Amino acid sequence: MTKAAPEALTSRKLSVRIAGLTLHAPTMLAAGVVGITTHLLHRALDSGAGAVVTKSIGLQPRESYRNPTVVGVECGYLNAIGLGNPGVEAFSEQLKKLDRGLPIIMSLFGSGPDDFSRMIPILKNTPVKGFELNLSCPHVKGVGVEVGQDPEMVSKVVSLVKRGVKKPVFVKVSPNVDSVVEIAKAAESAGADGITAINTLRAMTIDIETKRPVLSNKFGGLSGSAIRPVAVRCVYEISTSVRIPVIGCGGVSKWSDAVEMLLAGASAVQVGTGLATQGYSVFSGINEGILRYLDEHGFESVEQIVGLSHSF
Numbered sequence: 412m413t414k415a416a417p418e419a420l421t422s423r424k425l426s427v428r429i430a431g432l433t434l435h436a437p438t439m440l441a442a443g444v445v446g447i448t449t450h451l452l453h454r455a456l457d458s459g460a461g462a463v464v465t466k467s468i469g470l471q472p473r474e475s476y477r478n479p480t481v482v483g484v485e486c487g488y489l490n491a492i493g494l495g496n497p498g499v500e501a502f503s504e505q506l507k508k509l510d511r512g513l514p515i516i517m518s519l520f521g522s523g524p525d526d527f528s529r530m531i532p533i534l535k536n537t538p539v540k541g542f543e544l545n546l547s548c549p550h551v552k553g554v555g556v557e558v559g560q561d562p563e564m565v566s567k568v569v570s571l572v573k574r575g576v577k578k579p580v581f582v583k584v585s586p587n588v589d590s591v592v593e594i595a596k597a598a599e600s601a602g603a604d605g606i607t608a609i610n611t612l613r614a615m616t617i618d619i620e621t622k623r624p625v626l627s628n629k630f631g632g633l634s635g636s637a638i639r640p641v642a643v644r645c646v647y648e649i650s651t652s653v654r655i656p657v658i659g660c661g662g663v664s665k666w667s668d669a670v671e672m673l674l675a676g677a678s679a680v681q682v683g684t685g686l687a688t689q690g691y692s693v694f695s696g697i698n699e700g701i702l703r704y705l706d707e708h709g710f711e712s713v714e715q716i717v718g719l720s721h722s723f
């Protein structure tokens with residue numbers, strides 16, 4: 412069981428409803444940053460997160476790339492972990508040990524519609540409340556953004572997944588595409604219940620002494636405050652183009668970043684790198700700051716500020 416949340420975190424004002432899910436607060440743990448350890452998902456929830464997204468899991472077990480897989484850069488991190496994971500069968504066994512009431516969103520990756528639809532039945536008796544399809548990882552061949560850059564493929568994946576599941580399905584999009592709006596629209600038309608924007612930006616860094624790329628995979632994904640303005644732009648563009656909710660992700664590490672995302676049109680925010688830099692108190696800090704902002708500006712709920720910037 413999760414511990415009782417501090418008073419500020421249980422305020423009715425912070426509660427949001429997204430695609431049929433009620434979250435006690437609009438902050439979520441972003442996919443992958445705590446790896447595959449399920450007790451860390453618990454810890455994020457105990458620390459005030461309204462929901463948690465798991466590491467992206469695939470049909471088969473997969474080794475991570477060799478080190479270095481994560482490196483700090485100015486204003487963020489570069490990572491190319493390679494979607495290492497134990498496979499959906501093994502991970503679902505871990506999830507089955509968790510409290511069934513927990514707000515857990517399962518992140519899935521695959522190389523095409525069949526991979527995704529084969530994983531859904533395996534997750535049947537787990538506490539998973541919804542799915543986030545990772546169609547946006549920038550550094551693994553044949554999956555992620557290589558699937559998610561083609562609107563037709565996005566449409567096929569989403570339609571097939573939706574056919575097999577009643578739970579909400581979110582599509583996580585990449586900024587590394589020609590038009591993120593086109594991808595979001597394709598997902599919406601195929602029945603997606605929400606969009607998560609954004610995954611990391613394809614990037615690299617080189618050690619000037621050794622003259623070598625630092626990541627073993629050479630290329631990785633940039634996260635953290637460096638990408639926040641890109642994420643805010645994507646959230647704004649998508650939320651003014653689709654009717655389904657958008658979850659903002661990218662560089663949120665403090666309450667004002669979260670408020671900016673909400674004003675841009677996000678119905679909730681995910682925190683990834685912010686957890687690595689601030690620790691688990693990042694969730695309560697953001698929740699408390701949002702609550703203060705609502706009180707100071709005379710709003711009764713988070714929903715009242717979602718997309719307010721659109722009117723200018």
Ligand SMILES: Cc1cc2nc3c(=O)[nH]c(=O)nc-3n(C[C@H](O)[C@H](O)[C@H](O)COP(=O)(O)O)c2cc1C
Nearest residue numbers: 441442443467545609610634635661662682683684
């Ligand atoms: C170490 C690390 C691992 C990640 N693993 C995943 C993953 O498995 N699936 C996924 O969809 N995104 C993954 N991401 C991307 C994050 O979920 C998030 O989209 C991105 O980092 C931007 O948010 P941030 O700036 O708050 O970190 C990962 C990011 C990091 C830093």
